[in-house]
Structures are given as C-alpha cells and as structure tokens.
Amino acid sequence: MWMRVLGSAAGGGFPQWNCSCPTCRAVRSGERPGQARTQSSIAVSADYRRWFLFNASPDIRAQIESFPALHPRDDRATPLEAVLLTDAELDHTLGLLLLREGRGLRLHTTGSAHQTLCEGSALLPTLERYCPVEWQEVVPGADVPLGAGLSYRAFDVPTKKRARFGHGSRQGRVVGYRLTDERSGRALVYLPGVQQLTAEVRAQMDDCACLLIDGTCWRDDEMVRLGLASKTARDMGHLPIDGPGGSLELVSPLPIERKIYIHINNTNPILLDDAPERRIVEERGMEVAMDGLEVEV
Numbered sequence: 001m002w003m004r005v006l007g008s009a010a011g012g013g014f015p016q017w018n019c020s021c022p023t024c025r026a027v028r029s030g031e032r033p034g035q036a037r038t039q040s041s042i043a044v045s046a047d048y049r050r051w052f053l054f055n056a057s058p059d060i061r062a063q064i065e066s067f068p069a070l071h072p073r074d075d076r077a078t079p080l081e082a083v084l085l086t087d088a089e090l091d092h093t094l095g096l097l098l099l100r101e102g103r104g105l106r107l108h109t110t111g112s113a114h115q116t117l118c119e120g121s122a123l124l125p126t127l128e129r130y131c132p133v134e135w136q137e138v139v140p141g142a143d144v145p146l147g148a149g150l151s152y153r154a155f156d157v158p159t160k161k162r163a164r165f166g167h168g169s170r171q172g173r174v175v176g177y178r179l180t181d182e183r184s185g186r187a188l189v190y191l192p193g194v195q196q197l198t199a200e201v202r203a204q205m206d207d208c209a210c211l212l213i214d215g216t217c218w219r220d221d222e223m224v225r226l227g228l229a230s231k232t233a234r235d236m237g238h239l240p241i242d243g244p245g246g247s248l249e250l251v252s253p254l255p256i257e258r259k260i261y262i263h264i265n266n267t268n269p270i271l272l273d274d275a276p277e278r279r280i281v282e283e284r285g286m287e288v289a290m291d292g293l294e295v296e297v
C-alpha cells in the first residue's frame, strides 16, 4: 500500500497565524532551515487509484491540489473513496465542510465522534445540507474490510483531554487505526493523538511495517515554558517525545521499519532542520514527517 502525508503539523499548522514562538519566527523569517507544514492528514491506497483519507484538515483543498493522485477524473468523479476520523477535533474535521461540493461522502467514525459532530460542533448536519453523507460506524477492535484491497481495525486510545463540546462517550472518543494491505498482509498504524502507550495500544503496533505517531510536543511542559498555555502535553492528550516515559524512549527500540512523527505542533523544535532535537530523533532511527512524504509500505 501507499501512504502519502498530506499534512504533518498539529492544529494551527506551522507557522500558526497568531504565533510568534521561536520556531514559528524562525521559519517565517527564513533565518533557520525548515519547511512550513499544513495540518495533519494522510491518504492511503492499495492500488494508487482509490484513496482513503485519515482525518480531514482545514488545509484539505491545498493538500488535494498538491497531490495529483487525488485530482478529479472526468465528470467530477474523484479518487477519494472515504474519510476515516480518529476523533472529532476541529483540526481533523473542518476539512469535511470543504468537501461539500462533492456528490456524497462516505465517513467512518466511532459513535462517540459521530455524536460530537452532530450535537457538538454541528459540523455534520451543516455538511448534510450540501451533500449526502453515508456514515459507517467504527467499532474499536473489529476488523473491517474497507474495499479497494484494504482492511482496518480501529483501537481505543484513552485520553484525559477535556471534551470541549461536552458530548461523546469516553469510549471511542479517540481511536488509532491499524490498516492492512490484504494482498501483502503488511500493516500501517496511524496514531496522531496518543497520551499514553498502554499495553493495549502497544499491542496494535506489533508487526506493523510503518508507524505514524503523535509528535505534538518535544517536552511535556513545552507550551507552559513558552507562556502559551497552562496545560502540559499530556493534559492535552499527547505523549511528549522527550523525557522518561516519552515516546522516543518507548517507540525508538521497536522493530518497525519506518517510525515517523506526525501531528507536530508549531512549538516543537524538531520542525527545524538544524535543531539538536531533530538530530536526536533521527539518531534514534525515527523520522519527522514533512508534507508530501510518501511511503510504499
């Protein structure tokens, strides 16, 4: 199967419009090497013809334009088969509204995320005024054929993050996906938001060939130290990269061919090509996603 990183940044993108933290300043001014990045989303295909999107970012229009395989064919038919959501966060779902010109949309979410999209952000009822949406419920733990040579299993990712809309049961509020190419049997895991690598979450990574994992913050207190938030990375549902119990320590020894950080917040120093933190990540055999990165899994 093929995986294309459409966007690699966390909510707000990089640089973020209202942010002048050291990394945003550095990339904006060009004084240090680094690439601007759009908000996180990936596209996956087993045949390079029919594509599935994982999350729909507010940058989706530019992301589709940047990837010829997603361009429309005759008659406004598009290679986009369906969108699968890991949760109902705005940076993962606002792009759904931008697909409203389509003939219809197949959407896979858990019941919890569906409830939030209907009753919380009200994004789905708005979209349905424009185009029909065929909702397929994602049930964590179930193996589901997706069509076009792929199957998936969603798995529950426990989170302490406050539910902004006050809707949605705790179970299934955030999930990760394990996607399998039915022909080769090789698997990819998409986990852009994970607060803790529980044994259950870890088990889903077993024998996968490619892992895309939460790279939101380098340090747990990154946003606090910059004076940008009072919450730690863990408070916001994200396991930091550095430090004891951080993702670098836990994930880098795993025998997975490609281990790639994605959903990287604009404050994270690994975004700059010359940062010592970037070197540390790469020396431990992990990668930092860029927009446009393509992997044949």
Ligand SMILES: [Zn+2]
Pocket (backbone or CB within 6 Å): 010, 011, 089, 091, 092, 263
């Ligand atoms: Zn996000």
Ligand SMILES: [Zn+2]
Pocket (backbone or CB within 6 Å): 015, 016, 019, 020, 021, 022, 023, 024, 025, 266, 267
């Ligand atoms: Zn910033």
